[in-house]
Amino acid sequence: MSGWRGQRKGMDGTARRAFDAIVDVLGTAPGLVLTRALRRMARRRPDVFERLGRYQNTLFALDAVDVPLRFLLWPRGEHGAVRVFARGAGGYADATVSGRLDALLAMALGRRDADSEMFARDLTISGDTAALVALRNTLDASDLDWIDLLGVPRPAIKPLEGAVAFAMQAARAAGLH
Amino acid sequence: MAALELVAPAGSPAMLRAAIEAGADAVYCGLRDETNARNFPGLNFSPPELRTATDWAHAHGAKVFAAINTYAHAGAVDAWRNAVDCTLDAGVDALILADIGVLAYARAAHPRARLHLSVQASAGTPEAIAFYVAEFGVKRVVLPRVLTLAEITALRAEVDVEIEVFAFGGMCVMAEGRCALSSYVTGRSPNLCGVCSPAEAVSYIERDGVLTARLGAFALDRFAPGEPAGYPTLCKARLQCGEESIHLFEEPVSLNAIDLLADFQAIGVAAIKLEGRQRGTNYVATIVRAFREALDGGGPSAAQRQALSRLSEGGRQTDGAYRKQWR
Numbered sequence: 001m002s003g004w005r006g007q008r009k010g011m012d013g014t015a016r017r018a019f020d021a022i023v024d025v026l027g028t029a030p031g032l033v034l035t036r037a038l039r040r041m042a043r044r045r046p047d048v049f050e051r052l053g054r055y056q057n058t059l060f061a062l063d064a065v066d067v068p069l070r071f072l073l074w075p076r077g078e079h080g081a082v083r084v085f086a087r088g089a090g091g092y093a094d095a096t097v098s099g100r101l102d103a104l105l106a107m108a109l110g111r112r113d114a115d116s117e118m119f120a121r122d123l124t125i126s127g128d129t130a131a132l133v134a135l136r137n138t139l140d141a142s143d144l145d146w147i148d149l150l151g152v153p154r155p156a157i158k159p160l161e162g163a164v165a166f167a168m169q170a171a172r173a174a175g176l177h
Numbered sequence: 178m179a180a181l182e183l184v185a186p187a188g189s190p191a192m193l194r195a196a197i198e199a200g201a202d203a204v205y206c207g208l209r210d211e212t213n214a215r216n217f218p219g220l221n222f223s224p225p226e227l228r229t230a231t232d233w234a235h236a237h238g239a240k241v242f243a244a245i246n247t248y249a250h251a252g253a254v255d256a257w258r259n260a261v262d263c264t265l266d267a268g269v270d271a272l273i274l275a276d277i278g279v280l281a282y283a284r285a286a287h288p289r290a291r292l293h294l295s296v297q298a299s300a301g302t303p304e305a306i307a308f309y310v311a312e313f314g315v316k317r318v319v320l321p322r323v324l325t326l327a328e329i330t331a332l333r334a335e336v337d338v339e340i341e342v343f344a345f346g347g348m349c350v351m352a353e354g355r356c357a358l359s360s361y362v363t364g365r366s367p368n369l370c371g372v373c374s375p376a377e378a379v380s381y382i383e384r385d386g387v388l389t390a391r392l393g394a395f396a397l398d399r400f401a402p403g404e405p406a407g408y409p410t411l412c413k414a415r416l417q418c419g420e421e422s423i424h425l426f427e428e429p430v431s432l433n434a435i436d437l438l439a440d441f442q443a444i445g446v447a448a449i450k451l452e453g454r455q456r457g458t459n460y461v462a463t464i465v466r467a468f469r470e471a472l473d474g475g476g477p478s479a480a481q482r483q484a485l486s487r488l489s490e491g492g493r494q495t496d497g498a499y500r501k502q503w504r
Contacts, residue, residue, distance in 0.1 A: 051219055115457075119406045121388070130218050130377035137219030140457045141189030 017170055021163040023084065025156055034082035037151030042077040047147075048142045049077035055138075056080075058131040061093030062108070062146070066103040067167045075135070075149055082151050095131045099123040101171075105164050109157065110145035181279040181442055181449050182471060184242070184341065185465045188220045188454035190230045193241075195458040199460065200469030203240035205273060206230070206454070207371075212260040213244040214297060215454040216371030240270040246295035247371045248276045248354070256280050265290055273319070274298075280313040292440055293317040296343070297354035297368065299330075303335035310338050317341055319450060321353050323498050330444050339447035344434040345464055346452025347490060348427065348497060351412060358411045362393045373412045381406070407491065429491030435468065435477040437499055459487055 023030050042049055049056055052075060062071040068087040070163055074080055083090060097104065103122045117138070125132055139145060152160060180354070185201035199348035207213025209221040222230065228353045231241045243264035249257040261272060265287055274280050275297035277372050283290055296319040300306050309315040311487060317339035320329065333340060351358070359373045360366040368371035378393045386402030397414035398408045399422075404410040407413070412426040434449070441449060451464050467481040486494060 050223075053218070055218060119408075121400070121406060123405060124383055124388075125381055126383075127379075129381070130375070131378040133376040134218030137188070137217060137455070137457075139193050141219065143458075155269050 021166045021170070025159045025163045026166045031081070031083040034084070034151030035080065038073075038075070038082055038149060039078050041148060041151070042080060044080060045142065045144075046077065048138060048144065049075065051138045051141060052134060055134040058094045058128060058135075059092070060131070060135065061090070061096040062104050062150075063087065063096055064104055065098055067101045067164075069101060069167075071150060073146075073159040074151060075138045093127065095125070095127040095129070095135075097123055097125055097132070101164050101168055105161065106176075108146035108150065108152075110139075115163045179442075179445075179447070182341075182437065182447060182452045183465065183468055183472060184448050185461055186346075186451060186454040186456070186459070187230075187241075188215060188217075188456070189458075190222065190226050190403045192454070192458050192461050193230045193234060195462040196249050197234055197239045199465035200473075201239060201329065202268070203242060203448070205235065205244050205450075207244045207246075207262065210256060210260070211314070211369070211371045212257050214249055214295075214367055214371050215244075216247075217455050218376065220455060224263045224267060227264060227269070230269045235268070241268075241461050242273050242293060243267075243269040244273045244295065245279060246273050246275045246297045248297075249367050250277055250369060254282075256497050259288075261287065261290075271317070275449055278313070280309070284313045284412045288314075291316050293319065293341070294496040295319055295354075296321055298343045299353045299355065303331070305331075305334060305338045305391070306338060310336070317447065319343075320350060326444065329499075333445050340445070341431055341450050342434075342441060342446055342447040342450035343452060343497075344437075344441075344468065345485065346432055346456075348430060348432050348495070349412075351426075356412070358359050362395055362411055372410070379409055380405050385428040405492075428493070430495050431485075431489035431491075432497045433485055433489065433494040434496055434499060435471055435481065435485060436472050437496060438468075438471060439476065440499075456488075463488060 056076045059075040070087050070090055072083045072085065072090050072093060099122055107123060150174040182202045184205060185196035187196055187204040187206040191206050193206060206217055207221045209223055210216065234241045245257060245260045257319060261279065261283045264272060268289060271293050272283055273293045273295045274283060275295040280292065281293055292313055292315050294300055294309050294315045299321050300309060300318055301321045301324055306318050315338060319341045322343050354368055363375055363378040364377050374392050380391045382389045388400040388406050389396050390398045390406065392409040392411060397409035398407060406427055410470045413429045415422055416425045418425060422469055451468065453460055463484050467484045471477040471481050
């Protein structure tokens with residue numbers, strides 16, 4: 001997977017500011033920070049990855065349709081990885097959840113039921129449906145949310161929500177909605 | 178009148194705990210394989226998880242029933258025999274079985290085990306139920322969802338076995354345990370593999386805001402921009418029939434019999450069953466709480482009805498065949 005800095009260069013000023021706001025919360029080289037957190041979680045909770053079974057090899061994408069941000073998650077336990085990309089970058093994903101960034105964040109935090117969001121058309125899924133079902137069932141069974149697999153530490157959630165709100169405002173101002 | 182036992186779905190250890198903490202008297206669950214009728218990816222229990230969960234349930238005053246309710250494959254029955262052995266070894270209180278061969282094995286290998294007859298056996302007559310009681314010592318039968326209250330009343334008078342009825346959740350209007358729709362479209366059968374309309378055959382394709390839900394080679398529904406979507410379960414497909422687009426077999430709707438609890442009690446039903454092992458912890462906690470409060474409070478309140486309404490499939494509910502007028 002390629003780094004995000006090169007992609008960021010291609011964005012206009014507003015989009016870049018929105019992107020930076022979120023990336024700033026997650027720290028420099030956010031993918032590496034999140035990857036380390038994911039692997040630490042895998043050591044603490046091997047049961048989660050055991051339950052996920054063969055779907056550990058699935059490459060999941062969370063694609064924001066308004067703010068130019070894309071999270072890729074490869075939940076391979078202690079060998080897993082998380083990457084943050086500009087929209088359209090990062091290559092192919094086996095299974096994708098798309099939607100407005102705030103809807104994705106609400107789903108990732110477990111504040112809204114992913115099934116309900118999908119059926120209400122706030123989120124769209126594509127690709128390997130079985131893998132998404134497996135991940136959804138695994139998270140529910142494990143008392144975890146997407147945000148835990150993405151490696152975002154709980155203390156970072158509030159600043160991240162603030163950054164998302166700012167990013168969405170910037171995206172609306174730039175006519176990206 | 179004896180109190181109704183509240184039996185809740187447990188698709189995972191977390192769901193089991195949520196159900197019991199919300200007030201379930203018993204939970205039912207399955208192993209992570211095709212021996213049970215909710216064989217979805219990421220769902221169900223490993224044998225060690227089942228043992229731990231059963232111990233926890235017992236410590237909290239609840240029972241655990243193991244669903245081994247699919248049909249064993251000819252020439253490859255070991256998975257079902259192993260499921261019987263290891264779930265009893267985990268300490269479960271009863272097995273929910275459908276296949277006659279599996280019933281026979283359980284009876285012979287574990288003569289003291291308590292056996293319940295699954296809805297998948299589709300036993301809805303006194304003669305059928307009497308057969309299972311006589312041959313396998315079945316102690317409880319889960320009735321198919323096609324009987325009226327009057328029919329259950331008549332049945333109750335003629336059988337000497339506990340009766341369990343569904344009170345909430347997804348409907349299956351096919352002859353339970355006999356439907357071949359999913360096999361036809363996907364090659365995987367709910368009766369043999371434990372999964373209807375399996376997720377690996379599902380795809381959603383969006384074009385110009387219109388979302389098409391497909392199962393295998395078939396488009397089962399098409400949703401206009403902004404229209405709420407659904408999972409493409411085969412029997413709930415919205416199909417083109419002439420000029421009309423209709424739910425040919427069954428509409429997306431949830432059974433909700435919360436207003437019939439007094440009727441069930443009067444009939445002498447022993448237990449009510451809530452469907453939904455694949456629906457998650459929030460779902461099971463909400464529905465169990467609603468039914469627990471209704472049972473303990475002498476009847477349902479508006480708040481309980483509203484809570485159940487929000488979780489109903491397609492946002493709609495029915496009391497199913499219980500008060501059926503048509504034949």
